[in-house]
Amino acid sequence: MSSRILLRSGQRWAYRLQPLSGHHGLLNRHGAASAYSVASARTELFDVVIVGGGIAGATLARGLGANPVLRGRKVAMVESSDLSKVRNWDGSNLNTVYSNRTVSITPASQTTLTACGVWSEVDQSRIQPYCEMHVWDGVSNGQVNFNSRDLTSPETLAAASRRDGHEGAPMAWIMENLNLHRAALRALDRPVAAKTVEVMDQTRVETITTGLAASLSHDTDPAVPSEWPRVHLSSGRTLAARLLVGADGANSPVRNYSKIGSAGWPYEQHGIVATLKLEDSMVNTAAWQRFLPTGPVAILPMPNNYAALVWSMDKAHVPGLKALNEADFATALNVALRLPFEDLQYLLDHLGSDRLNLTAEYGQSLAAIADTPSNSPRASSLPPWVARVEPHSRASFPYKLQHADRYIGQRVALIGDAAHTVHPLAGQGLNLGMLDVASLLRVLETAVLNGQDIGDYNCLLGYSSERYFPNLAMVGAVDKLQRLFSTSFGPLAAVRSLGLNAVNHFPLLKNEFVKVAMG
Amino acid sequence: MSALTFFRAVLRPTLLASTTATNRAVLGRAGASCATAFSTTRRSSTQCDAGQGPSVSADEVAKFSRMSADWWAPEGHFQMLHQMNPARVAYLRTFVPSHLGPAVQEPMAAEGRASEAPPSLKPMSPLDAMVRPFTGLRMLDVGCGGGLLCESLARLGGQVTGIDASFDNIQIARLHAQQDPRLSDHQATLTYQHITTDQLKTAGTQHDVVTSLEVIEHVLQPDQFVQDLFELTRPGGLVFLSTIARTPLAYGLTILGAEKLLRMVPEGTHDYHKYLLPSELTQFTSRAGGRVLDLRGIWYNPLQARWVLMDPSLGSMGTQANYILVARKL
Numbered sequence: 001m002s003s004r005i006l007l008r009s010g011q012r013w014a015y016r017l018q019p020l021s022g023h024h025g026l027l028n029r030h031g032a033a034s035a036y037s038v039a040s041a042r043t044e045l046f047d048v049v050i051v052g053g054g055i056a057g058a059t060l061a062r063g064l065g066a067n068p069v070l071r072g073r074k075v076a077m078v079e080s081s082d083l084s085k086v087r088n089w090d091g092s093n094l095n096t097v098y099s100n101r102t103v104s105i106t107p108a109s110q111t112t113l114t115a116c117g118v119w120s121e122v123d124q125s126r127i128q129p130y131c132e133m134h135v136w137d138g139v140s141n142g143q144v145n146f147n148s149r150d151l152t153s154p155e156t157l158a159a160a161s162r163r164d165g166h167e168g169a170p171m172a173w174i175m176e177n178l179n180l181h182r183a184a185l186r187a188l189d190r191p192v193a194a195k196t197v198e199v200m201d202q203t204r205v206e207t208i209t210t211g212l213a214a215s216l217s218h219d220t221d222p223a224v225p226s227e228w229p230r231v232h233l234s235s236g237r238t239l240a241a242r243l244l245v246g247a248d249g250a251n252s253p254v255r256n257y258s259k260i261g262s263a264g265w266p267y268e269q270h271g272i273v274a275t276l277k278l279e280d281s282m283v284n285t286a287a288w289q290r291f292l293p294t295g296p297v298a299i300l301p302m303p304n305n306y307a308a309l310v311w312s313m314d315k316a317h318v319p320g321l322k323a324l325n326e327a328d329f330a331t332a333l334n335v336a337l338r339l340p341f342e343d344l345q346y347l348l349d350h351l352g353s354d355r356l357n358l359t360a361e362y363g364q365s366l367a368a369i370a371d372t373p374s375n376s377p378r379a380s381s382l383p384p385w386v387a388r389v390e391p392h393s394r395a396s397f398p399y400k401l402q403h404a405d406r407y408i409g410q411r412v413a414l415i416g417d418a419a420h421t422v423h424p425l426a427g428q429g430l431n432l433g434m435l436d437v438a439s440l441l442r443v444l445e446t447a448v449l450n451g452q453d454i455g456d457y458n459c460l461l462g463y464s465s466e467r468y469f470p471n472l473a474m475v476g477a478v479d480k481l482q483r484l485f486s487t488s489f490g491p492l493a494a495v496r497s498l499g500l501n502a503v504n505h506f507p508l509l510k511n512e513f514v515k516v517a518m519g
Numbered sequence: 520m521s522a523l524t525f526f527r528a529v530l531r532p533t534l535l536a537s538t539t540a541t542n543r544a545v546l547g548r549a550g551a552s553c554a555t556a557f558s559t560t561r562r563s564s565t566q567c568d569a570g571q572g573p574s575v576s577a578d579e580v581a582k583f584s585r586m587s588a589d590w591w592a593p594e595g596h597f598q599m600l601h602q603m604n605p606a607r608v609a610y611l612r613t614f615v616p617s618h619l620g621p622a623v624q625e626p627m628a629a630e631g632r633a634s635e636a637p638p639s640l641k642p643m644s645p646l647d648a649m650v651r652p653f654t655g656l657r658m659l660d661v662g663c664g665g666g667l668l669c670e671s672l673a674r675l676g677g678q679v680t681g682i683d684a685s686f687d688n689i690q691i692a693r694l695h696a697q698q699d700p701r702l703s704d705h706q707a708t709l710t711y712q713h714i715t716t717d718q719l720k721t722a723g724t725q726h727d728v729v730t731s732l733e734v735i736e737h738v739l740q741p742d743q744f745v746q747d748l749f750e751l752t753r754p755g756g757l758v759f760l761s762t763i764a765r766t767p768l769a770y771g772l773t774i775l776g777a778e779k780l781l782r783m784v785p786e787g788t789h790d791y792h793k794y795l796l797p798s799e800l801t802q803f804t805s806r807a808g809g810r811v812l813d814l815r816g817i818w819y820n821p822l823q824a825r826w827v828l829m830d831p832s833l834g835s836m837g838t839q840a841n842y843i844l845v846a847r848k849l
């Protein structure tokens with residue numbers, strides 16, 4: 001210890017003495033080599049260690065690598081799963097046309113993805129932009145139709161149509177998680193980022209310890225700053241991090257290490273996802289969502305008249321719905337989309353009973369609606385007709401609401417699902433994560449330009465003050481929506497209907513909604 | 520907004536930043552000598568070197584480590600000062616490269632710019648100029664405290680010397696810089712010295728940039744102090760000063776509020792009469808052979824938890840409490 005903290009060096013202190021000056025700085029016992037390369041055989045120094053190589057983590061890593069101001073930092077991204085599976089995914093190794101996990105990406109997220117060099121790596125043939133969203137209430141039949149043109153100024157619209165060749169800027173894009181994740185990883189493989197970022201996949205973070213604790217034990221390593229967190233990996237390596245970023249999902253080990261609590265609860269609803277084929281005659285450029293007391297059901301457009309299903313459902317009914325054969329599942333879904341809620345309720349109550357013959361029970365009423373001529377005024381406000389569900393495409397996920405008490409600690413920042421998980425009804429989960437990435441990159445860039453230590457708490461405060469309350473507001477708003485619509489209680493449903501219909505008729509209100517939805 | 524909320528949100532940070540700047544309130548022992556040090560106290564050079572003798576005991580090291588950790592604690596007594604630092608560095612960034620910086624390898628930028636860059640400076644790429652704007656400049660921070668500003672300047676490429684009349688502060692600063700591998704390896708030049716301006720003057724060293732932020736209000740002879748700063752600056756170089764204006768508002772913030780009403784700092788920490796009006800500091804500057812290039816206020820924005828530089832066009836409206844100026848040595 002005493003050899004480390006020398007309080008004297010002849011006449012005066014010199015932290016750095018250029019090699020040509022002929023005598024070396026105290027700490028630079030290794031000559032001109034950077035302290036980063038020589039720290040120790042056991043502990044390696046990194047400016048940023050990102051735990052979690054999901055979409056949020058990989059986009060941040062690439063953003064750090066691509067930013068000219070931040071370049072030259074040493075970055076590690078640690079991921080427990082095998083990323084080559086995502087990297088080598090080409091869509092054809094699926095047993096369905098499209099993967100069932102999809103996200104809706106807002107223009108704000110697209111901006112971040114573009115700035116981080118990820119967007120250009122997305123397979124554009126597998127994504128679907130949409131300009132319209134129809135939301136309606138299965139109990140009251142109140143309806144609101146959003147259009148990104150509601151929001152955009154005429155000039156922006158004109159520019160967008162010149163650029164994209166279609167009318168209006170999209171409200172959002174639907175794409176497979178895998179498509180986006182692969183794009184982020186490919187972007188990371190580009191030389192510009194590869195120089196900065198070391199990707200360590202198939203590597204688990206086993207424990208994280210504080211350096212201060214280590215410095216009390218005999219295990220201290222003089223070249224490693226005592227205050228930096230140490231990340232111990234399953235590969236046997238130990239990384240000391242100036243800044244430790246938790247992009248490690250809802251059960252964030254980084255959050256636990258930092259003793260940052262979180263508040264939240266599991267939802268009674270789970271989500272069923274699936275890949276759907278829609279009736280061929282439909283124009284498939286709108287997102288549809290119907291709120292039902294059992295949970296909202298969303299049909300999100302994919303190319304070639306496919307669609308992604310996110311059906312939030314009381315968890316008790318989920319196994320029964322998943323067990324239906326494909327034809328019956330499609331029928332049940334059409335019931336949920338088109339018939340009064342009582343019909344769906346009856347169906348759910350009799351799931352698994354032999355006496356329920358879905359086609360016999362609902363075929364006629366569904367056919368009556370389906371037969372509405374396509375040129376009739378009602379047709380445009382009708383939800384899509386689900387022709388079939390792709391074999392083997394159904395899966396389900398539990399939902400939970402969770403919000404970290406803080407996003408930062410000394411030398412720690414949380415982003416993405418590690419900081420917050422929301423009910424997917426507004427399609428915001430990953431989009432909030434992208435806003436986190438953009439904000440953190442901005443804050444770190446400013447910190448570097450002002451000569452700050454990028455792990456310093458006071459510099460990270462900028463990130464938390466930018467993101468904490470907006471995210472909390474969104475998490476809360478989405479939760480309230482979920483509660484509001486999960487009831488069939490008469491007066492409330494009437495208010496809802498009034499609400500939605502009112503929204504539909506007041507352009508200003510509508511704009512506000514669209515703005516939230518578009519990030 | 521009730522008076523108390525207003526105090527918490529706006530006044531408290533403002534006065535914290537100004538009261539803690541030279542550590543008096545917190546590091547009593549160190550601070551006591553610090554306040555009077557610059558123009559008057561002379562801790563002999565033997566004393567400061569002897570203090571760092573070859574056999575510093577482990578106890579001493581542990582003591583300084585603890586003090587260093589306290590000084591730099593993210594939510595500790597100096598948090599407001601930490602939060603003020605980016606605004607100060609941003610201010611330096613605004614003036615130093617444009618007046619003293621190296622030529623940037625861009626025909627547009629190099630032309631017609633009357634930079635007084637030291638002749639030794641090599642032209643830089645635009646990116647290097649952005650990331651290490653102080654490259655090659657000799658910078659001196661007088662009253663460096665725990666090294667907050669010095670570390671930032673060194674990261675931005677400056678050849679930085681921090682001096683402080685408090686031995687404890689210098690040890691705190693050294694230990695902390697040692698904790699950052701990028702400051703302690705060959706990429707940065709950062710030297711701390713326990714020495715007064717008088718002693719440094721005798722050595723005859725001159726610097727491209729001299730800073731002394733939130734220090735002068737603790738100095739006995741401020742006019743002499745400003746004189747010293749300019750003597751340590753080479754002709755054409757820049758001097759940065761910041762302090763608190765002697766206004767009723769500043770009195771309310773830092774003395775009535777902090778000391779008498781809320782007793783957040785010991786009574787007597789501040790001496791209102793030592794506060795300097797912008798006009799006075801400008802006068803000292805011209806007497807010392809400098810010309811003020813810019814002067815503006817710095818205010819705390821409680822919503823964003825950060826300090827912001829006021830628009831100079833606000834004039835004296837913006838400089839009622841904390842303010843900063845830059846002057847060129849003629």
Ligand SMILES: Cc1cc2nc3c(=O)[nH]c(=O)nc-3n(C[C@H](O)[C@H](O)[C@H](O)COP(=O)(O)OP(=O)(O)OC[C@H]3O[C@@H](n4cnc5c(N)ncnc54)[C@H](O)[C@@H]3O)c2cc1C
Pocket residue numbers: 051052053054055056057078079080081102103104105203204205206247248249250253271273310397415416417418424426427428429430431432433
């Ligand atoms: C049904 C459903 C529909 C959704 N729809 C949308 C939508 O339309 N729009 C939207 O924006 N969002 C949506 N979301 C949310 C979105 O999928 C998530 O917010 C997003 O995937 C989270 O990304 P992330 O990178 O933050 O976390 P994750 O993807 O969870 O990544 C965390 C990573 O950390 C790794 N990790 C964890 N622990 C360790 C360890 N100890 N060592 C090493 N690595 C570790 C994990 O392996 C994982 O790869 C939906 C979610 C669900 C469930």
